[in-house]
Amino acid sequence: MASAKERSLNVRLVVEYHGGYFYGFQWQPNLKTVQSELERVLSVVLKEPIVPVYPSGRTDSGVHARRQVINFFCSEEPDLNKLIHAVSSLLKGELGVLRADIVPSNYNSRKSARSKQYSYWILNRRAPPTFHKGLALHLSKALDVERMNKEAASFVGKHDFSSFRGANCSAETTVREIYKSAVKREGDFVVFEIEGSGFLQHMVRIMTGTLIEFGNGNFQDRTMKEILETRKRSAAGPTAPAHGLYLDWVETKEGERL
Amino acid sequence: MASAKERSLNVRLVVEYHGGYFYGFQWQPNLKTVQSELERVLSVVLKEPIVPVYPSGRTDSGVHARRQVINFFCSEEPDLNKLIHAVSSLLKGELGVLRADIVPSNYNSRKSARSKQYSYWILNRRAPPTFHKGLALHLSKALDVERMNKEAASFVGKHDFSSFRGANCSAETTVREIYKSAVKREGDFVVFEIEGSGFLQHMVRIMTGTLIEFGNGNFQDRTMKEILETRKRSAAGPTAPAHGLYLDWVETKEGERL
Numbered sequence: 466m467a468s469a470k471e472r473s474l475n476v477r478l479v480v481e482y483h484g485g486y487f488y489g490f491q492w493q494p495n496l497k498t499v500q501s502e503l504e505r506v507l508s509v510v511l512k513e514p515i516v517p518v519y520p521s522g523r524t525d526s527g528v529h530a531r532r533q534v535i536n537f538f539c540s541e542e543p544d545l546n547k548l549i550h551a552v553s554s555l556l557k558g559e560l561g562v563l564r565a566d567i568v569p570s571n572y573n574s575r576k577s578a579r580s581k582q583y584s585y586w587i588l589n590r591r592a593p594p595t596f597h598k599g600l601a602l603h604l605s606k607a608l609d610v611e612r613m614n615k616e617a618a619s620f621v622g623k624h625d626f627s628s629f630r631g632a633n634c635s636a637e638t639t640v641r642e643i644y645k646s647a648v649k650r651e652g653d654f655v656v657f658e659i660e661g662s663g664f665l666q667h668m669v670r671i672m673t674g675t676l677i678e679f680g681n682g683n684f685q686d687r688t689m690k691e692i693l694e695t696r697k698r699s700a701a702g703p704t705a706p707a708h709g710l711y712l713d714w715v716e717t718k719e720g721e722r723l
Numbered sequence: 724m725a726s727a728k729e730r731s732l733n734v735r736l737v738v739e740y741h742g743g744y745f746y747g748f749q750w751q752p753n754l755k756t757v758q759s760e761l762e763r764v765l766s767v768v769l770k771e772p773i774v775p776v777y778p779s780g781r782t783d784s785g786v787h788a789r790r791q792v793i794n795f796f797c798s799e800e801p802d803l804n805k806l807i808h809a810v811s812s813l814l815k816g817e818l819g820v821l822r823a824d825i826v827p828s829n830y831n832s833r834k835s836a837r838s839k840q841y842s843y844w845i846l847n848r849r850a851p852p853t854f855h856k857g858l859a860l861h862l863s864k865a866l867d868v869e870r871m872n873k874e875a876a877s878f879v880g881k882h883d884f885s886s887f888r889g890a891n892c893s894a895e896t897t898v899r900e901i902y903k904s905a906v907k908r909e910g911d912f913v914v915f916e917i918e919g920s921g922f923l924q925h926m927v928r929i930m931t932g933t934l935i936e937f938g939n940g941n942f943q944d945r946t947m948k949e950i951l952e953t954r955k956r957s958a959a960g961p962t963a964p965a966h967g968l969y970l971d972w973v974e975t976k977e978g979e980r981l
Contacts, residue, residue: 482853546849559853561853562850563848590821591804591807592820593811593812593816594819595817595818596741598816605808
């Protein structure tokens, strides 16, 4: 077997995946996850026994990725075009490789990420989705997008996001920095885009669930700023379902949007 | 049973549908078509025995519609919001009603259509579709979009489109007027948009198949103008598959884009 030491070649992939096919990114016993499928397929394609993959960050069960970044080590330089083709073919319709690069051996997907953008897609019309089944949350009642956008602006800056933290979140600190946060209408969709240094477990989904409360005319007694300041999960809205959420892209410390 | 004469109320619907669920628009014995499903569901919702529906034009088996226009007659004024909800729910994920209006009794979806736009979507990248399975044609090899757009411009104007006519086309005349025809790149997609007074059977798909030949660097010995002028189907390229094609919208004689 090839030992880890012989694997000096560091390969970075940009991948997209449909969250509906996976129990999240991280490996779990007996469950199909992005990590387990990628490692299984890379092992086949590279003919190496075990190929651990390292993501820019995990995504939860059901969450989609448009441009997730991972890296792995191998012992021989692979044909990158063949690698893109082979991995995409073996995981056809579930995960696709959009880009592959050889990167310096000290490159680490998580540490090299300066910021990430997530977006949450709501199909806001009477008819349920035809072309976006499982790819957007459907809400029939017209949302007050202006109000949602106003409240979403309160997320920008460095804050303690304890109010927007999932119950099982294991992060040591709850302070994160948000660079951009906005809600806009795009045709029949209402889209929440948020860019930040990092995110707590379920953070964007709880933010979305809270924005939807404002959009529905609820939460008349509070503002997003107040919800943030309470640092209590109970002050925020429910966790929006996973299938409307996308990891859009990851930006490196050098400012490259992958 | 209610007779046709009692049905003086004319209702127009704008609908979207996923072509993959239907054997085209038109009723066919023992096959699930857009017409048969709409008529079945409208009969249930309106509690009327048979509710014939009239489209702006048929779409072929497998072709999608973003905004197809149909009309039907009924005897009592329906609650349009309930109608949208009920029909969309009964055909959930396959067909959705985007809009419903009461129109003058002499309104006819086909005759009132001044123009229509179709678009053909090609996912032009190495990885197969993850979020657009069955919703775009996948071509791995990079297409020459500039060349395609140049050749597509030849369709504009009033021409005899015999070269782009399906073998089973029953149209009496082969002259149609095209108002707009262009190919552009949108991210990983190459999109062919064509607006015209009307289209022959398979016309847009044969046009697309021919444009792909140019985009692949083939057909060095001819131009689109020459293919048009031969009036021979054999001079054009193959018929592109149905699942990349969308009826985008229908414009009325009054200039309203439905």
